[in-house]
Amino acid sequence: MTKEINETKVIESPWDLTTYQWKIESDALSLFVKGLKDKKILGRKCPKCGTVYVPGPTYCRKCFIDIDQIVEVGQEGVLDAFTVNLSDIKGNPLEHPYITCTVKLDGSDSYLLGILEGWTDWKSVKEGMRVKAVFKDLTQGALSDLSHFELIK
Amino acid sequence: MKRNVAIISVGYNGRFVSKRPDINIPELIQPAVANAISKTKLKPEQIDAYVVGNMHTFEGVNQPHLWASDHFGGAGKPVMRIATGGTTGASVFQAAYYHVASGLYDVVMAIGWEKHDEGDAQVGLMGILLPEAFSMFNFGPDMSGERGIAGLGGGGSTGGAAFQAMSYLTKANAGIEHIDRIAALMRSNAAKNPYAHLQQPGCTEADIAKTPIISYPLRYGHTCPTSCGAIALILASEEKAKKFGITDRVAWVKGLGSGSSDAATGNIIEGQITDPAEQYMCKVVAKKVYAMAGIKDPKKEIQVAEVYSGFSHQDLMWPERLGLVDEGKSPEMLDKGAFAIDGELPLNPSGGVTSTNAIGASAMVRVGEAALQVMGLAEGGHQVPRKVENAVAHGWGGLFQFVTVTVLGRTPVKK
Numbered sequence: 378m379t380k381e382i383n384e385t386k387v388i389e390s391p392w393d394l395t396t397y398q399w400k401i402e403s404d405a406l407s408l409f410v411k412g413l414k415d416k417k418i419l420g421r422k423c424p425k426c427g428t429v430y431v432p433g434p435t436y437c438r439k440c441f442i443d444i445d446q447i448v449e450v451g452q453e454g455v456l457d458a459f460t461v462n463l464s465d466i467k468g469n470p471l472e473h474p475y476i477t478c479t480v481k482l483d484g485s486d487s488y489l490l491g492i493l494e495g496w497t498d499w500k501s502v503k504e505g506m507r508v509k510a511v512f513k514d515l516t517q518g519a520l521s522d523l524s525h526f527e528l529i530k
Numbered sequence: 531m532k533r534n535v536a537i538i539s540v541g542y543n544g545r546f547v548s549k550r551p552d553i554n555i556p557e558l559i560q561p562a563v564a565n566a567i568s569k570t571k572l573k574p575e576q577i578d579a580y581v582v583g584n585m586h587t588f589e590g591v592n593q594p595h596l597w598a599s600d601h602f603g604g605a606g607k608p609v610m611r612i613a614t615g616g617t618t619g620a621s622v623f624q625a626a627y628y629h630v631a632s633g634l635y636d637v638v639m640a641i642g643w644e645k646h647d648e649g650d651a652q653v654g655l656m657g658i659l660l661p662e663a664f665s666m667f668n669f670g671p672d673m674s675g676e677r678g679i680a681g682l683g684g685g686g687s688t689g690g691a692a693f694q695a696m697s698y699l700t701k702a703n704a705g706i707e708h709i710d711r712i713a714a715l716m717r718s719n720a721a722k723n724p725y726a727h728l729q730q731p732g733c734t735e736a737d738i739a740k741t742p743i744i745s746y747p748l749r750y751g752h753t754c755p756t757s758c759g760a761i762a763l764i765l766a767s768e769e770k771a772k773k774f775g776i777t778d779r780v781a782w783v784k785g786l787g788s789g790s791s792d793a794a795t796g797n798i799i800e801g802q803i804t805d806p807a808e809q810y811m812c813k814v815v816a817k818k819v820y821a822m823a824g825i826k827d828p829k830k831e832i833q834v835a836e837v838y839s840g841f842s843h844q845d846l847m848w849p850e851r852l853g854l855v856d857e858g859k860s861p862e863m864l865d866k867g868a869f870a871i872d873g874e875l876p877l878n879p880s881g882g883v884t885s886t887n888a889i890g891a892s893a894m895v896r897v898g899e900a901a902l903q904v905m906g907l908a909e910g911g912h913q914v915p916r917k918v919e920n921a922v923a924h925g926w927g928g929l930f931q932f933v934t935v936t937v938l939g940r941t942p943v944k945k
Contacts, residue, residue: 387551399665407669420801430801430803431801432800434801460695461747477693486803487802499746505700517670520672521672521673
């Protein structure tokens, strides 16, 4: 009598077939970090529709035309969507939760991602609050130069 | 539209579950195909063409349709595979519709599946995100642990969705308790659907509220499972629907469309210009689809909605963006019981995606469930009690930007 087979064998296989070669330069980010070094927030503005992208790509995604106009946007803006991280990456509760947020700076049409500071009770943080960008004292032309966003009291 | 098309059959492989180590991918698909055919007067050879799809990379099999085509009856016939992320199942269905509506084929099968236990959904998602993340690494992001780049990501898909959830709650002036409540409704609906994965009879808001927060305002109880399962739909022209289908039990495709907006989450490199909860393309597409379907007032003329919500707050957001509920009014509709199976606007009687998510199948399950509601054939107590004249099925995917909308009904749009 044949023994009943009730479980198929499973083969475990790591998939390491090649090394992908992704292009990692970015005109938008190059300009952005160049600005951060001087504690400025730079983007590009479409000459046709006026959309201000931060970081700013070299073409407008709405008009399909090249953008060569570099603009500096405000260092203050409005808090948009955010999420409160109550635990660390392993799931352990954090004594001091942290907030990651998106911010629309004055004069920009883009949402920048960052950490939000300047609050005492996270439950009192609301979309629409005014915030300002805070730079590290010593900037080096890197994304990390933009330390965080701070609620304006 | 060149000619009318109907869904004449909906087949499942069985109940959606976490793991199926006893079968392989073709063996997962085949029972759904057999089930769909068995409900019609068709013979397998009378199916003219196949459109199929699942998520790319998730199972580590790049071209599963080549492997599986023998098993679903595709050998010797046209087979097209489509993969559009979360909307895959709906894109597959819509392509199958075009096959028939164009007049090129009369009977076409659409198949969507996912066998999550064979691969790794997070690895699949990283394949979407990595090129962008590596580009960022080149520009010196903060790498200091929790508050650095890892923290900004917020934990994969849920982290991204948490931004959308918070933005939605603000716009609708609602709280996390509303997300708990809709999540509980979905899990208890799922208990009435014999094919649903996470079935929790009588699940309450308190049951969901007990689950831990992943990234506020989203909890574990607000997220979808990874399921294994397959669905097959048979689409036919008007003439063939009458011949092979059971004529009074078909669902006519009255309107359909899809759209893409800006990448509305995580587009750090090129300047993200859309709020993740705005979802304006959903409004644009829905409006076009209703016009195509001859629907003037969707709030009155649509009796049931199946929406694609990988996270529970979306079950509140989509009905508004689809024009079925006034902007910001979903929490109120929920509180007065309107979204219940016997309510004013039954929402996901199947239990939705937060109860069952075999990704490549999920957007097609929305269409299939809408079809079953129109046919009056939803099993196990999740059939909407009143007559369903029109049903809407919605799909969502990409970097929070792809949307598909389909309207099915009991009577075809006149040609």
